[in-house]
Amino acid sequence: MTDSDLDLIKAVQAESFLSPRGQQAFEELVKRYQQPLFNFVCRYVGERSVAEDLTQEVFLRVWQAAPRFEARGKVSTWIFKIAYNLSMNEIKRRRRYQNFYKGFWDDARAESLFSKQRDSRELEEDIMRALAQIPENQRAALLLRVNDGFSYKEISEILNVSPAAVESLIFRARTKLRELRSEK
Amino acid sequence: MSDRKKGVSMNCQDVRKKISAYMDGENDAAMSQRIREHLSECAECRNTLQAFQDTDSFLRKLPTHEVSPGFTRQVMSELRYNVRHKSHSAYNLLNRFMKFFEILFDVSELPKSPASLEEFADFPPGSLCKIYFKIL
CATH class of the missing domain: 1.20.5 (Single alpha-helices involved in coiled-coils or other helix-helix interfaces)
Structure with a gap:
């Protein structure tokens, strides 16, 4: 039987990190969350080149905060909250938001990161361009709902707003995306 | 669409505000039922719902990066x-x-043997300290 996320966090809390069991538990957590976190950060920040570093930083913070984790909420919500805060800080720190998405696609082209057909890359570019035009909090709420499947309550914990505010953010994001698509 | 059953039915404006949450299954049962009833009779709101669903499908087409x-x-x-x-x-x-x-x-370690009072007696003659010391 596989351990639940909470079991893994408890194992990290109980053991010294350098103990084999502590390391094993944390490694399992990293394997579970690296993909969804990386994709969320990538889509939210819009720059692939920083997404991997940010994801790594998220795990470092998760490990540092693990002793203080209280089992009141879900582990996934807690981890995504850390990812959201770090990504927000990154966006604020760089202060070159307008160039974020441009940077993402320049990187993608230069490094040939997408081995798929050109059509699918163009589609991705379209989606990312549209996402870039939505305010940051609306974009985060919509991505967490549609791509990561979180409930409004969970998103409210991640973004630190009320569930009613999440409903409004998602509604406005969808309306904006719809408008952008119909303009095209 | 007009309010067919006043107080129970919802108008288009109210439905559209709630349609996003309806899609996500985030409304309570009663609200969902009222929206469903409205949608069954209102083509315009059905179009809105369809447009939102298309928007989500569009977003889900984002490839997953490794x-x-x-x-x-x-x-x-x-x-x-x-x-x-x-x-x-x-x-x-x-x-x-x-x-x-x-x-x-x-x-800050104290000296091994305590100092005698005389060690502190070398005040200038006539000074207040000397007088005080004499009284002592």
Whole structure:
């Protein structure tokens, strides 16, 4: 039987990190969350080149905060909250938001990161361009709902707003995306 | 669409505000039922719902990117480094802390034999201290 996320966090809390069991538990957590976190950060920040570093930083913070984790909420919500805060800080720190998405696609082209057909890359570019035009909090709420499947309550914990505010953010994001698509 | 059953039916404006949450299954049962009833009779609101659903499908077409192959290993070694570095720093900090107190106690250590009162009697003649000392 596989351990639940909470079991893994408890194992990290109980053991010294350098103990084999502590390391094993944390490694399992990293394997579970690296993909969804990386994709969320990538889509939210819009720059692939920083997404991997940010994801790594998220795990470092998760490990540092693990002793203080209280089992009141879900582990996934807690981890995504850390990812959201770090990504927000990154966006604020760089202060070159307008160039974020441009940077993402320049990187993608230069490094040939997408081995798929050109059509699918163009589609991705379209989606990312549209996402870039939505305010940051609306974009985060919509991505967490549609791509990561979180409930409004969970998103409210991640973004630190009320569930009613999440409903409004998602509604406005969808309306904006719809408008952008119909303009095209 | 007009309010067919006043007080129970919803108008288009109200439905459109709630249609996003309806799609996500975030409304309560009664609200969902009222929206369903409205949608069954209102083509315009059905179009809105369809447009929102298309928008979500559009977003779900984003490909999933893989992290680089050695990512897990890299994270774990970074953490190990941090743990060792951190514990090493903590050890150094504790050592310095102890050293500080050691020096502090050395400096403030009292002389082995208590000093006699006469050792403090060399005040200038006529000074207040001398007078006070005489009274003592």
